[in-house]
Amino acid sequence: MKLSQFILSHLDEILGEWEAFARSLSKPGDPVPVSELQDHARQMLQAIAADMNTVESEKQKKAKSIAGVSQVHASKSAASTHGALRQLSGFTMPEVTAEFRAMRASVLRLWMVKSTRASKEKTDEILRFNEAIDQALQDSASRFSEQSNRTRDTFLAILGHDLRSPLATMTMAGAFLVRPTIDQANAIQIGARVSRSAATMTTMVNDLLEYARTQLGGAIPIRPVLADIVEICQSALDDASAAHPDCVFQLDAEGERIGEYDAPRLTQVFSNLLNNAAQYKGEKHPVTISACGDKDSTVIQVKNFGPEIPRASLVSIFDPLVQLSVENDQKGPLSTSLGLGLFIAREITTSHGGTIKVESSTEDGTIFTVRLPPKSPDGGSKEINGNYC
Numbered sequence: 303m304k305l306s307q308f309i310l311s312h313l314d315e316i317l318g319e320w321e322a323f324a325r326s327l328s329k330p331g332d333p334v335p336v337s338e339l340q341d342h343a344r345q346m347l348q349a350i351a352a353d354m355n356t357v358e359s360e361k362q363k364k365a366k367s368i369a370g371v372s373q374v375h376a377s378k379s380a381a382s383t384h385g386a387l388r389q390l391s392g393f394t395m396p397e398v399t400a401e402f403r404a405m406r407a408s409v410l411r412l413w414m415v416k417s418t419r420a421s422k423e424k425t426d427e428i429l430r431f432n433e434a435i436d437q438a439l440q441d442s443a444s445r446f447s448e449q450s451n452r453t454r455d456t457f458l459a460i461l462g463h464d465l466r467s468p469l470a471t472m473t474m475a476g477a478f479l480v481r482p483t484i485d486q487a488n489a490i491q492i493g494a495r496v497s498r499s500a501a502t503m504t505t506m507v508n509d510l511l512e513y514a515r516t517q518l519g520g521a522i523p524i525r526p527v528l529a530d531i532v533e534i535c536q537s538a539l540d541d542a543s544a545a546h547p548d549c550v551f552q553l554d555a556e557g558e559r560i561g562e563y564d565a566p567r568l569t570q571v572f573s574n575l576l577n578n579a580a581q582y583k584g585e586k587h588p589v590t591i592s593a594c595g596d597k598d599s600t601v602i603q604v605k606n607f608g609p610e611i612p613r614a615s616l617v618s619i620f621d622p623l624v625q626l627s628v629e630n631d632q633k634g635p636l637s638t639s640l641g642l643g644l645f646i647a648r649e650i651t652t653s654h655g656g657t658i659k660v661e662s663s664t665e666d667g668t669i670f671t672v673r674l675p676p677k678s679p680d681g682g683s684k685e686i687n688g689n690y691c
Contacts, residue, residue: 305427306354308413323404327397345380353434385442389449402439468499509642524564524653531559538572546580554592561676567650574643575604575670582608602672611662620648
């Protein structure tokens, strides 16, 4: 059987191996649907088979080997779309190229089992197959890089735009403060605005520094000491209330919940989650943060009843530079929108030896769940004061 015919007649078997390999690359957590794991693989294999069946002259073969461009591939091929979607799903370039390596190996291995005799025709088919899959890899990698560059450029544009507002506030404040006629009441108001602007820029710079640290291969450091998780939640709620004065926040917890935590870092986690929830909140329900657990773990949940987050967005919501679009009628104020808050929340939680996940539905709202052990990853266990929920 010709290799192109084998590919078309054994698509399900090949796709099964592709799915298994893609699942090994996906991040741990909720199961990823088969449709996302097999993303455009069927269309790519069909395009590869069509390419192999295209009659080419010797001149065309030579030109193709030099230029690397197939007649059946367009600028928006299935492989190109696959590359863009993999970038949005949080895959890396090495993982994308590994997928095509696995596809090549799977197809040839399965075909060789069916074809025991070697011949010049089979060698030619393998060459055509390698050319076609290399072209698909090139399409996918190029689109992946374009998408990555677009994400980076968008991030820099948002950074410049969002820094401009607090800088403008501070510039105008400076102009008012140097006036000889300014009274104390106005000076106090201007000082408060300068303080808020400075806090906004400090948050953005800190997020950038944390992101840079993780990209250089380092984990976010933590200094755990005995701390009360309820006090940490209350501190985060106070920060979020100051940033979102029109949003109603509610804390549900009782008593002291002592554990081994880095309080400033966890305050940053819960502040990021509360700020995110405030931006996407609905009108009828408050944004809530609750704590419950036992001697084995502490569970903190941040919940809002805004628009349901699509499954495609949930897959990559903790990846850096990912931003959710805000509905036109959304009432929450705009945040700095750098797309780093949830990423940093995940990294800090992981440094504590904990986990973070998100669920979203119209009925139950959007719930971010942080689960923390009552001890640091390298330290001894600290007793928690009883069970609570």
